[in-house]
């Protein structure tokens with residue numbers, strides 16, 4: 216699976232880091248970034264970790280996407 220973040224849709228609510236601190240962090244302006252890379256997408260296990268799934272579910276603006284690899 217691919218996890219993609221869309222900082223342009225992020226409203227800096229803070230929920231994703233609350234749910235999945237291992238995955239999500241924020242820029243100084245509060246917009247989402249990954250904890251481990253400046254890229255906006257990364258591979259994640261097909262068996263999606265529960266905390267990542269939770270973050271995906273709670274994001275109010277769908278700024279976190281989980282996509283199947285092509």
Ligand code: SF4
Pocket residue numbers: 224225226227228229230231232246247273274275276277278279
């Ligand atoms: S949950 Fe969504 S809107 Fe809130 S900080 Fe995370 S990416 Fe941004």
